Amino acid sequence: MKETLDITGMTCASCSARVGKAADGVAGVNEADVNLLKNSMVLDYDGKQSTIESVITAIKKAGYGAQRRVKKTAVTVSGASQGARPGAIARREVDQKRRQLIASVVFEVPLFYLAMGTMFGWPLLSYFDGAQGLMAKALTELLLIVPIAFVNRSYFSVGFRTLVHRSPNMDSLIAIGAAASIAYGLVATYRIAWALGAADVATAQAASNDLYFDSAGAILTLITLGKFFEARAKNKTTDAITALMDLAPKTATVVRDGAESVIPVEQVRVGDRIIVRAGESVPVDGSVEEGSGSIDESAITGEPVPVEKKIGDSVTGATVSKGGWFAIRATAVGDDTALAQIIRLVDEATSSKAPIERMADRIAGIFVPVVLGISLATLLVWLALGAGFSQALTFAISVLVIS
Numbered sequence: 001m002k003e004t005l006d007i008t009g010m011t012c013a014s015c016s017a018r019v020g021k022a023a024d025g026v027a028g029v030n031e032a033d034v035n036l037l038k039n040s041m042v043l044d045y046d047g048k049q050s051t052i053e054s055v056i057t058a059i060k061k062a063g064y065g066a067q068r069r070v071k072k073t074a075v076t077v078s079g080a081s082q083g084a085r086p087g088a089i090a091r092r093e094v095d096q097k098r099r100q101l102i103a104s105v106v107f108e109v110p111l112f113y114l115a116m117g118t119m120f121g122w123p124l125l126s127y128f129d130g131a132q133g134l135m136a137k138a139l140t141e142l143l144l145i146v147p148i149a150f151v152n153r154s155y156f157s158v159g160f161r162t163l164v165h166r167s168p169n170m171d172s173l174i175a176i177g178a179a180a181s182i183a184y185g186l187v188a189t190y191r192i193a194w195a196l197g198a199a200d201v202a203t204a205q206a207a208s209n210d211l212y213f214d215s216a217g218a219i220l221t222l223i224t225l226g227k228f229f230e231a232r233a234k235n236k237t238t239d240a241i242t243a244l245m246d247l248a249p250k251t252a253t254v255v256r257d258g259a260e261s262v263i264p265v266e267q268v269r270v271g272d273r274i275i276v277r278a279g280e281s282v283p284v285d286g287s288v289e290e291g292s293g294s295i296d297e298s299a300i301t302g303e304p305v306p307v308e309k310k311i312g313d314s315v316t317g318a319t320v321s322k323g324g325w326f327a328i329r330a331t332a333v334g335d336d337t338a339l340a341q342i343i344r345l346v347d348e349a350t351s352s353k354a355p356i357e358r359m360a361d362r363i364a365g366i367f368v369p370v371v372l373g374i375s376l377a378t379l380l381v382w383l384a385l386g387a388g389f390s391q392a393l394t395f396a397i398s399v400l401v402i403s
Contacts, residue, residue: 001047005056007039008065011158012170014368015064022062026054037234041066042348063165090235097228103151104221108214111144115214131201134208138189145182145213152178152220168368174223176372177400181216184393188212210390212397219401244343247299247318252283255327272330276321284317285337286328293324300338375399 010016016034023032023043028051031044045051052068059066114137117124128137149156159175162168188210195204252265255273265283268274276282276293294306297319306322309315315328317337334340375396382392 002042002044003052004069005041005043005066006069007034007041007059009158010036010039010064014169018062018167018169019059019064022058023055026051026058029055061165062167063162090231090238093231094235097224097231100151101224101228104148104224107144107148108217108221111141111214111217114141115211131205134192134204135196138192138208138211141211141213142185142189145217148217148220149178149182152224155220155223168372170368172368173371173400174219177397178216178219180393180397181212181219185211185213185216215397241343241346244339244346248339249281249283268330268333270330270333274328274330276328277325278321278323280321282315282317282319282321282328284330285332286315286330288313288315288326289329291324291326293326294322296320296322371400
């Protein structure tokens with residue numbers, strides 16, 4: 001038995017790999033295909049209620065959310081379009097990432113200028129120049145990193161939550177790298193304040209070189225830029241399914257008890273008599289029982305030349321009448337129509353995985369822990385070689401970010 005579950009909290013290939021691994025580890029599960037693009041999982045299992053509940057529990061223990069997809073009654077293609085349309089979800093994600101990126105850039109540009117301006121010879125305000133401006137510069141950088149960290153707080157919440165559940169993902173690398181930079185910058189800020197209070201300008205200037213707020217801001221901003229491009233790519237990949245959904249008409253002219261009435265296509269039942277006039281779309285699959293007309297079937301078959309339909313001929317939902325008048329008897333509605341089956345095939349095609357993709361998922365499942373181990377080893381090796389903590393931390397964070 002197959003069932004679709006909606007998954008929340010996935011942000012990378014490592015996430016989907018861990019969700020799939022958690023589901024596969026439950027007794028009674030034959031196969032679990034996780035789709036990062038649609039935040040869903042197609043579960044092939046023994047059909048027992050206890051199995052599906054165990055899968056949901058296992059996924060939640062891994063640090064993600066899962067719930068069974070609600071099945072609607074009398075679902076149709078147009079009805080599905082009113083629910084969780086993949087295109088609408090993808091567009092919302094694009095808009096969210098765009099706002100997140102704009103806010104990050106707005107604060108990162110002055111932060112980068114303030115932190116790196118002296119190195120590049122750029123002019124700075126007198127308030128931030130020289131020994132007297134060290135504290136003002138540190139506090140301003142701190143104020144600029146706060147909104148960047150706030151708008152990108154999802155990386156921290158997801159990253160550290162998956163760490164707690166011992167299933168780190170790419171967000172964990174981002175969270176650790178950015179948090180370490182911010183924390184070390186805070187320590188350096190206090191060192192500057194203490195040194196200036198003791199009139200030790202040399203120590204204050206040395207501590208100012210350890211302000212890594214700009215590094216944290218750059219990490220979060222660049223990652224958000226990548227996430228924005230990823231969201232745009234997801235949006236484009238869902239356009240095909242959305243376009244297919246939009247082909248279906250929303251209403252149908254039905255003859256019941258001798259009277260015509262326009263009803264939502266979701267309410268059409270098999271055996272209903274439906275009237276189709278020139279310029280209207282055929283709402284469901286059926287057969288012509290009265291009249292005749294010319295049908296444009298290009299949306300289904302790709303054939304640009306209209307096809308003549310007469311009594312006894314079959315017609316397909318979402319095709320368009322170019323001329324004539326005819327009545328059809330509905331033979332397939334909802335998920336049984338040809339268009340609904342095409343959409344289902346496209347949807348399944350995006351959910352299925354090639355063997356090389358499954359191998360990539362297995363690699364992704366161990367990638368993050370390996371990177372964390374390499375980063376920690378980098379820190380310890382540099383410290384053992386006599387490097388300062390600041391330099392060793394920089395190299396360790398570089399491993400996290402580059403990965």
